[in-house]
Amino acid sequence: MLSFTIRVDGFIAIGIVFNPTFNIATIKQVINEAVERVRMPTPMRLRDLIRQIRAARTAAEERSVVNRECAYIRSTFRDEDSVWRCRNIAKLLYIHMLGYPAHFGQLECLKLIASPRFTDKRIGYLGAMLLLDERQDVHLLITNCLKNDLNSPTQFIVGLALCTLGAIASPEMSRDLASEVERLLKSPNAYIRKKAALCAFRIILKVPELMEIFLPATRSLLSEKNHGILITGVTLITEMCEHSVDTLQHFRRIVPNLVRILKNLILAGYSPEHDVCGVSDPFLQVKILKLLRILGKNDTDASDAMNDILAQVATNTESNKNVGYTILYETVLSIMDIKSESGLRVLAVNILGRFLLNNDKNIRYVALNTLLKTVHIDTTAVQRHRSTILDCLEDMDVSIRKRALELSFALINSHNIRNVMIKLLKFLEKADPEFKASCSSNIVLAAEKFAQNVKWHLDMLLKVLIAAGNYVRDDVVSSTIQLISESVTEQSYIVYELWNALQKDTADRQPLTQVATWVIGEFGDHLLSNTETPLRVMEEDILEVYQKLLWSPQNTIVTKQYTINSLMKLSSRFTSRINNIREIMQIFASHIHMEIQQRSSEYSQLFLKYDNLRPSLLERMPPLELTHNQQNRVSEIINGEQTPSPLSGDELPISETENIQDSNALLVLLGGDNYEQDIVTIAPKQTQSASTNQDLLDLLDLYYMFAGFPDLVNNISNNHISEMIAYDKNGLKIIFSLKPFPGAPNTTSINIEAKNNTHLPMSEFLFQVAVPKTFQLIMLPPSGTVITPSSFIMQELRVTNSAKSALRMRIRLSYNHGGLPVQDLTEINDFPSDCT
Amino acid sequence: MMQFMLLFSRQGKLRLQKWYVAHPDKIKKKITRDLITTILARKPKMCSFLEWKDLKIVYKRYASLYFCCAIEQTDNELLTLEIIHRYVELLDKYFGSVCELDIIFNFEKAYFILDELLLGGEVQETSKKNVLKAVAAQDLLQEEEAQQGFFEDHGLG
Numbered sequence: 001m002l003s004f005t006i007r008v009d010g011f012i013a014i015g016i017v018f019n020p021t022f023n024i025a026t027i028k029q030v031i032n033e034a035v036e037r038v039r040m041p042t043p044m045r046l047r048d049l050i051r052q053i054r055a056a057r058t059a060a061e062e063r064s065v066v067n068r069e070c071a072y073i074r075s076t077f078r079d080e081d082s083v084w085r086c087r088n089i090a091k092l093l094y095i096h097m098l099g100y101p102a103h104f105g106q107l108e109c110l111k112l113i114a115s116p117r118f119t120d121k122r123i124g125y126l127g128a129m130l131l132l133d134e135r136q137d138v139h140l141l142i143t144n145c146l147k148n149d150l151n152s153p154t155q156f157i158v159g160l161a162l163c164t165l166g167a168i169a170s171p172e173m174s175r176d177l178a179s180e181v182e183r184l185l186k187s188p189n190a191y192i193r194k195k196a197a198l199c200a201f202r203i204i205l206k207v208p209e210l211m212e213i214f215l216p217a218t219r220s221l222l223s224e225k226n227h228g229i230l231i232t233g234v235t236l237i238t239e240m241c242e243h244s245v246d247t248l249q250h251f252r253r254i255v256p257n258l259v260r261i262l263k264n265l266i267l268a269g270y271s272p273e274h275d276v277c278g279v280s281d282p283f284l285q286v287k288i289l290k291l292l293r294i295l296g297k298n299d300t301d302a303s304d305a306m307n308d309i310l311a312q313v314a315t316n317t318e319s320n321k322n323v324g325y326t327i328l329y330e331t332v333l334s335i336m337d338i339k340s341e342s343g344l345r346v347l348a349v350n351i352l353g354r355f356l357l358n359n360d361k362n363i364r365y366v367a368l369n370t371l372l373k374t375v376h377i378d379t380t381a382v383q384r385h386r387s388t389i390l391d392c393l394e395d396m397d398v399s400i401r402k403r404a405l406e407l408s409f410a411l412i413n414s415h416n417i418r419n420v421m422i423k424l425l426k427f428l429e430k431a432d433p434e435f436k437a438s439c440s441s442n443i444v445l446a447a448e449k450f451a452q453n454v455k456w457h458l459d460m461l462l463k464v465l466i467a468a469g470n471y472v473r474d475d476v477v478s479s480t481i482q483l484i485s486e487s488v489t490e491q492s493y494i495v496y497e498l499w500n501a502l503q504k505d506t507a508d509r510q511p512l513t514q515v516a517t518w519v520i521g522e523f524g525d526h527l528l529s530n531t532e533t534p535l536r537v538m539e540e541d542i543l544e545v546y547q548k549l550l551w552s553p554q555n556t557i558v559t560k561q562y563t564i565n566s567l568m569k570l571s572s573r574f575t576s577r578i579n580n581i582r583e584i585m586q587i588f589a590s591h592i593h594m595e596i597q598q599r600s601s602e603y604s605q606l607f608l609k610y611d612n613l614r615p616s617l618l619e620r621m622p623p624l625e626l627t628h629n630q631q632n633r634v635s636e637i638i639n640g641e642q643t644p645s646p647l648s649g650d651e652l653p654i655s656e657t658e659n660i661q662d663s664n665a666l667l668v669l670l671g672g673d674n675y676e677q678d679i680v681t682i683a684p685k686q687t688q689s690a691s692t693n694q695d696l697l698d699l700l701d702l703y704y705m706f707a708g709f710p711d712l713v714n715n716i717s718n719n720h721i722s723e724m725i726a727y728d729k730n731g732l733k734i735i736f737s738l739k740p741f742p743g744a745p746n747t748t749s750i751n752i753e754a755k756n757n758t759h760l761p762m763s764e765f766l767f768q769v770a771v772p773k774t775f776q777l778i779m780l781p782p783s784g785t786v787i788t789p790s791s792f793i794m795q796e797l798r799v800t801n802s803a804k805s806a807l808r809m810r811i812r813l814s815y816n817h818g819g820l821p822v823q824d825l826t827e828i829n830d831f832p833s834d835c836t
Numbered sequence: 837m838m839q840f841m842l843l844f845s846r847q848g849k850l851r852l853q854k855w856y857v858a859h860p861d862k863i864k865k866k867i868t869r870d871l872i873t874t875i876l877a878r879k880p881k882m883c884s885f886l887e888w889k890d891l892k893i894v895y896k897r898y899a900s901l902y903f904c905c906a907i908e909q910t911d912n913e914l915l916t917l918e919i920i921h922r923y924v925e926l927l928d929k930y931f932g933s934v935c936e937l938d939i940i941f942n943f944e945k946a947y948f949i950l951d952e953l954l955l956g957g958e959v960q961e962t963s964k965k966n967v968l969k970a971v972a973a974q975d976l977l978q979e980e981e982a983q984q985g986f987f988e989d990h991g992l993g
Binding site: 047050054090093097098101103117118122123129130133154156159162163166167168169170191194195198199201202205227228231232235274276281282284287290322323325326329330361362363364365366396397398399402 | 859918955958965978
């Protein structure tokens with residue numbers, strides 16, 4: 001042994017110990033390195049940097065430490081052949097984790113990977129995995145490095161390369177290196193083989209057509225004893241089966257192998273290497289159970305082959321620890337998915353029932369989740385656990401409540417609806433806002449489906465309107481009105497209930513107010529005529545409540561519109577206070593909101609000039625018929641969408657065939673859930689010539705144009721309207737209603753309706769359109785630039801197509817959503833041919 | 837398949853991040869921030885699972901560190917808890933009763949251990965012994981190099 005010390009400039013003392021095999025070249029290298037160390041000061045050590053950063057008291061201080069070090073690291077990167085590169089990259093990776101930019105280290109990582117030293121490679125590959133992903137363009141370089149290292153004689157270098165390939169696996173890289181991976185998949189070395197199997201899995205995930213080259217080497221993976229190879233092999237086969245039906249068919253043959261492996265696992269004695277709390281290799285068991293599920297699905301033979309082992313796992317697994325539940329959970333999923341025996345299914349649901357009673361929240365969550373998946377297969381078995389499930393609605397954990405809520409809706413039937421509803425309404429009252437909208441709509445749907453009598457159904461709707469307040473969706477309002485209108489016998493009951501509800505503070509229950517005012521407007525005479533009730537309602541009482549509603553700043557414009565209309569209807573139900581109503585109309589004729597102003601002035605006119613016609617115009621509406629379109633709407637709303645347009649193409653022809661004869665029928669046509677429109681029918685001039693259908697329509701034409709509802713009239717008069725959804729993304733839905741523009745042969749008028757289906761307002765909404773040069777485009781100003789949640793704005797476009805070519809359009813949207821600017825660009829090519 | 841794993845402290849500081857799917861840096865930061873705030877806001881008695889976009893989030897707290905994994909809808913969330921636990925056991929064995937500081941000052945080691953347990957978001961080795969053996973063998977390779985290079989300082993220091 002030779003040992004000496006060199007002292008250079010008195011700065012650094014270097015101790016060198018080396019064995020006699022070293023030659024002169026090595027000594028030279030050592031001296032060169034020493035010289036370089038002198039030339040450049042030693043960089044800060046990783047440990048010291050971390051200490052310095054942790055010592056920083058403020059964010060600014062930390063930033064300055066990091067910036068100084070980053071600047072230094074950058075400067076060292078400029079020097080080629082730095083001996084400190086490895087340390088600098090390690091520091092950079094720490095800095096990167098703190099959230100600072102570190103992309104400038106990417107190329108340096110590649111240099112480290114190319115170094116022959118293992119330390120360099122280890123840090124280099126770590127850096128590559130952290131700093132680059134498949135979006136980077138340095139891939140070609142790294143692919144070459146990987147190719148070299150995949151051929152290295154050192155297993156750990158091959159291992160590093162495989163690990164990095166598995167992490168990045170861009171499509172190009174996958175194509176370039178698939179054959180290397182396939183070679184390593186056949187390696188005798190277990191350490192390399194298992195990593196190669198997972199690399200193959202990632203490659204297939206990215207580029208499914210590369211599956212073929214791995215197929216031959218895959219099956220033999222299952223004949224290994226090594227658990228690493230087994231689990232990675234099963235993972236690889238699972239991925240292959242999910243990608244192609246042929247492969248799935250091919251691998252059905254391995255079911256007996258899988259069954260044997262699983263059996264060995266659960267029957268073999270204690271093996272310390274793979275034991276987890278008394279369960280033998282749960283990781284492998286779960287993977288096998290999952291693959292069995294995929295192979296047994298829709299295949300009787302495969303299912304038969306695995307029935308026994310599933311029963312064995314289900315009964316033999318000890319369930320007192322998380323790991324036992326893990327296995328049971330996976331087994332239940334498999335039993336439910338394959339064509340299993342009925343006895344086994346009962347066993348599975350019972351396991352879930354036991355889960356539900358568990359103290360551990362995680363287990364309960366999993367149980368609820370799985371019951372939801374299995375409820376359609378065996379409802380009665382799940383029903384047995386109903387009360388436990390309903391109790392979970394009161395859990396303090398939102399994850400559990402969410403699951404329990406979904407499951408409760410799935411369990412409702414005509415027998416249990418009363419009990420379940422009590423719980424659900426209780427839940428609705430206290431629910432977080434995020435639940436209220438969907439929960440109330442679901443309750444309404446369930447009540448509709450399973451209600452035994454109308455009175456109970458109406459009570460439910462009323463309770464939903466009270467409990468969910470402003471979170472009730474518009475569909476609930478219209479379906480409630482619909483139901484009340486249909487059920488003649490219950491009208492006097494419900495009008496009282498609603499009147500009682502309306503007398504309380506309803507500012508946070510706008511939908512309730514809307515329903516109540518509609519009903520009182522229509523059936524207010526029930527309130528006034530009933531002399532028996534001790535609580536007889538006086539006209540003054542109603543007027544007082546209505547005045548409060550109309551003048552309250554908390555009520556929305558829509559609610560006020562409902563109220564104004566209702567009040568007008570009441571003018572023909574009242575006997576003494578009609579003048580008060582007239583005064584209110586006159587006051588509101590100067591309301592700041594255009595719609596309200598117009599209605600009120602029209603109503604005032606009605607009082608003044610056509611008072612003799614007023615009672616017949618304000619007659620009660622005939623029961624609303626549920627049209628096909630409305631039924632559709634209900635189902636659409638379940639999917640979270642709403643049809644914003646109150647009138648659409650298919651609804652009208654139905655009404656039209658009714659052959660409109662008098663103003664009453666017209667009210668039907670315009671009534672229903674689009675209450676706003678029936679205001680227009682009571683326009684003053686209309687009464688002069690209400691005799692014939694055609695005249696009336698002409699008049700309507702006039703008034704609709706005036707009122708800003710041009711689509712309806714054109715719809716009736718020429719039936720050429722067509723609607724299309726032009727855009728539906730991020731909760732913004734834009735519907736185009738196209739129709740020929742009257743008076744100009746080649747011009748199409750497009751009404752744009754932009755609806756906000758999110759919970760946040762969209763502000764600074766800007767809608768821009770570009771059309772090909774052969775078209776001329778006129779854009780009218782929009783009705784607003786802010787779309788509040790579940791409302792919409794309208795804008796009209798006119799496109800003149802003199803060249804008769806197909807219409808194409810490019811639209812650009814920009815708006816602020818919850819403070820974030822959103823921009824989008826899209827092209828529309830699927831315009832109906834008749835509008836061009 | 838696991839989509840990513842995050843380790844963060846009770847103070848919300850990120851200690852380790854492993855991404856098995858590609859996202860731009862900006863998105864990664866946003867996801868990390870969102871999840872850390874959501875999880876830290878949850879009470880200790882709540883369940884370990886969260887539904888987040890189309891992913892399931894499984895998290896568990898060990899002393900001052902949160903371990904958080906995102907998995908796909910078809911994955912077994914209870915097994916993910918076992919994977920987290922396995923990783924903690926490995927760290928514990930490797931460092932000898934591990935604490936947050938060990939992971940801060942030796943973050944690269946924590947990554948090396950994770951890379952021997954999982955690859956591409958799937959479990960590659962179910963034997964603790966084998967994982968630790970592989971890590972130790974590679975550590976040894978590094979040490980040998982450090983001696984050859986005559987400067988212990990050449991390592992990470």
